[in-house]
Amino acid sequence: GNSVTQMEGPVTLSEEAFLTINCTYTATGYPSLFWYVQYPGEGLQLLLKATKADDKGSNKGFEATYRKETTSFHLEKGSVQVSDSAVYFCALSDPDSNSGYALNFGKGTSLLVTP
Amino acid sequence: DTGVSQNPRHKITKRGQNVTFRCDPISEHNRLYWYRQTLGQGPEFLTYFQNEAQLEKSRLLSDRFSAERPKGSFSTLEIQRTEQGDSAMYLCASSLGEQGAADIQYFGAGTRLSVL
Numbered sequence: 769g770n771s772v773t774q775m776e777g778p779v780t781l782s783e784e785a786f787l788t789i790n791c792t793y794t795a796t797g798y799p800s801l802f803w804y805v806q807y808p809g810e811g812l813q814l815l816l817k818a819t820k821a822d823d824k825g826s827n828k829g830f831e832a833t834y835r836k837e838t839t840s841f842h843l844e845k846g847s848v849q850v851s852d853s854a855v856y857f858c859a860l861s862d863p864d865s866n867s868g869y870a871l872n873f874g875k876g877t878s879l880l881v882t883p
Numbered sequence: 884d885t886g887v888s889q890n891p892r893h894k895i896t897k898r899g900q901n902v903t904f905r906c907d908p909i910s911e912h913n914r915l916y917w918y919r920q921t922l923g924q925g926p927e928f929l930t931y932f933q934n935e936a937q938l939e940k941s942r943l944l945s946d947r948f949s950a951e952r953p954k955g956s957f958s959t960l961e962i963q964r965t966e967q968g969d970s971a972m973y974l975c976a977s978s979l980g981e982q983g984a985a986d987i988q989y990f991g992a993g994t995r996l997s998v999l
Contacts, residue, residue, distance in 0.1 A: 772925075804990075811887075812926070812974070812990040857925050861986070869978070869986055870916065870939065873925030 770795045770865050774858045774874035781848055781881050789843040789856055789877045791832075797864030801825075801834050801841040802871065804857045812857065815843075848881045855879070887991035889975050895997045896965055903961045904994045908977030915958050916988060917950055918974040919943065926974050932958060933980060965998045972996075 775790040793799065803815040803825070816825030821836035830845045841858060858874040888907040896902050908915050913934055918926035929948070930940045934955040944950075947965075952958040962969055972995050976988040 811992040812976075814987055814989070817987065859925070869914065870928035870931060870941075871918075871926070871976075871988060872928070875923065875925050 770799065770860060770862050770872045772858050772860055772872055772874040774856075774877055776875070777855075777878035779877060779879045781879070783850055783881055783883055784847045785881075787843070787845040787848045787852075787879070789858075789879070791841045791843065791858035791874060793839050793841065793858075793860050795839075795860060795862050795865070797862045799860040799862040801832070802859045802861070803830070803832055803841070803843050804859060804873075806855045806857065806876070808854070815856070848879070850881045850883055853879055853881045887975055887977050887989055889973075889991035889994050891994055892992065893995045893997075895999065897999050898965060898967060900965055901961065901963045902965060902996065903959050904973055904975075904996075906958045906960070906975030906977075906991060908956070908958070908975070909989055911979070912977035912989075913955075913980030914978045914986070914988075915952055916976040916978075917958070917960050918976065920972040920974055920993070921970075929960075962996075965996075967998045970996055970998045 800819045802817045804812045805815045816827045818825040818834035824833045832843045855876045857876045859871045916931040917929040920926040932952040947963045950960045972993040974993045976990045978986045978988045
């Protein structure tokens, strides 16, 4: 079946540090990949997505590249800010699977950025 | 557009009671999803609707759970005879229903259920 594995947190960084959150997946078909973010007290928000191999999703300085050969979709940001403190979820959607368009999420990675 | 709305935001109930949650999706969104999220975990898929038709149900959706979307607009999720293990955040999401990979789900803030 489909699954998503992401690095465990919490991750604590100083402001302006480089961020990488690792995400790998297993899928039976050709999934789309997503990063969602959950800020404290708020609902899940889509951060970025990629729909096919070698696509790069980007938003708010965050980037992730769909790597089919390594089944990965690592999230990166060159310089984090305190306002980036949140929980980040990697997810996939595989319309060819039994669960159709449902999102399959990783466990989430908590990020804390300190001044 | 105010986004996906869920009510109530919090629900505290005693074991064995029935509870019902409501989700109002973004207007004109054809698909509506329910997920459950427990502490320290990612959301887990429960079920989804294409308009008023319930097309998929997860194994997590036991017989005590039922969901409806009678007119293809709002949806309700009912849990009968609640158990302590039902305590979780219940999330609703909606999407336009575009074919293929471009379909983006927008989430509500969730209903937090506590079963005492």
